[in-house]
Amino acid sequence: MIYLQLFWAYLNIGIFGFGGGYAMLSMIQFEIVEHYQWISAEEFADIVALSQMTPGPISINMATFTGYTVGGFWGSLIATASLVLPSLLMLYFVLKMLFKHKDNYIVKSTLSLMKPVIAGLIFVAALLMMNAGNxxxxxxxxxxxxxxxxxxxxxxxxxxxxxxxxxxxxSGIVGYLVY
Amino acid sequence: MRTVFQLFITFFNIGAFTLGGGYAMLDMVERAVVTKRHWIEKDEFWDMITIVQMLPGVFAVNTALYTGYKIKGLRGAIAACLGAIIPSIVIILLIAVFFLDYKDNPVIERIFRGIRPCVVALILSPAIKMFINAKVNWKTAIFPIATVVLVYFFKVSPVYIILATIIGSVAFAFYSQNRLNKSKS
Known part of the structure; x- marks a missing residue:
């Protein structure tokens, strides 16, 4: 059951994850912390810090880490694979359609409208993390x-x-010294 | 087959050594596939990146997929993609195993008490940058404000908000284009 939920959560993030790493981070935060409540806001902050410090794309790191925390080794593989799968499936569609219509008015106006929404999404993620735990x-x-x-x-x-x-x-050094 | 393997190795190296993901790796990809191996032309590469930037999903993964596809078709795409993500998965798994064992250690706990408020600021910063980049004015401010209210207070999933944005703006674009055509004729 947890595998299926991981698959579904990360598949959706892979499909609708417009706007780069931090936009996807806000989606991951919502699904994993707010919706399924698998981990706390503090654990999420820890995972973001560790994902930021290690090489590779932050959303891949986040998917692997949260997947492992929630569902062990297989959880981590399912989360990461589900995040990447939509990109692979969209490959043909994008090559056929978008490369021809990249200057299309509808494509351009949709993407420009998306920006303020994504700004709001990332802002909410920061807002949701401003709690007593952090x-x-x-x-x-x-x-x-x-x-x-x-x-x-x-x-x-x-x-x-x-x-x-x-x-x-x-910040880690400061934390070690003052707490 | 040799090119497929080389694609895997190229992206494996990039995945293993680029901190900061996405845009930090573009320079390395260009050097590897354009300057060093001459697999594709420089213009062709940057034209492709312009489109890849618009796509949903992990930017580094999409870059690997489309570069790989251009060079060696579907097999190239999969090889490049796996190369780009395998180092991350391995490194993060090792850290996750270690971290879950030691996170209750008092020293680690103190360090992370300092790190957590830092992470909040690291997420706040791109949000503000995005506001500026999107040129939000009094009219368009309704979109980020509505997003914040819906997610924070009504717990609406960001997935639905993105979906609604796509449907809404496509409908609006069709409508305004139609009106434009009518006024022309």
Whole structure:
């Protein structure tokens, strides 16, 4: 049963996963954490960090990792294969259709309308992760180090364009030192 | 058969050594299949990438599939795709096995308490970038706002939201194109 659910969840993400790695990450977050509630928001954050630090596409890493956490070795293979399968099946269709109609008005306007929606999806994923599990010391009479880490990381990645891996390592060191 | 195997090895190397996925690997793919092996022309490669960028699914996987297909048909596509994902699967499985055993270790727990709020910011950043890139104005702001409300408060799956967006915008595009044609004639 769990294999079937993994297959279905990742098949859908493979079919509708427009907009790159983070857009798919928001879909994975919704299916695995919110919908099926297989893992907590904290575990999800851990998996994102580890997937970011290891080579390869982040959504493949996420599928393998969450699949393993939920359904062991076979779970990881089913999740990853289901994510890739739609791409393989779409190959012929895309070669026949899209390569001829790439300048088509409908194709272009659909893709441009998709962008603000995807922005919203990624934003929700971040919003859903802002909970007590990920911000353990958040509160009026606490030192709020987690909030400071989050704010500094945002400045670092958004404005200073620092490599995310360095920011993850730095945050890990801070966590080790203060907690 | 030799080219198929070479495709596998080429993408295996790229998959094993590119951090940051997607766009970081494009440069390596171009160097391997255009500059080094002369399998396809440079223009042909970038034309293909323009289309691959529009497709749903994992960008690195799609790049491997279409490059492989162009060079050696379906077998090439599958070889390149497997090459691109096998290193990730193996590395992540090793980490997952290790991590699930050690995640309750007090040192690991402290490190990850620091990492978790960092990850939230790492996801927030591309969301804001996407808002800017999509040139969201007062009129189009309804789309991301509706998305946030539907997913956050009503727990509507992102899958349905994407599906509705596709159906809605295709219908709208047909409608406005029809109107345009009518006003011309």
């Amino acid at each position: 911000f353990t010391d958040f509160g009026l009479h606490q030192n709020n180090i987690s909030v400071i880490i989050c704010a500094l990381t945002f400045v670092g990645v958004f404005w200073a364009k620092i490599n995310p891996i360095l920011l993850i390592i730095a």
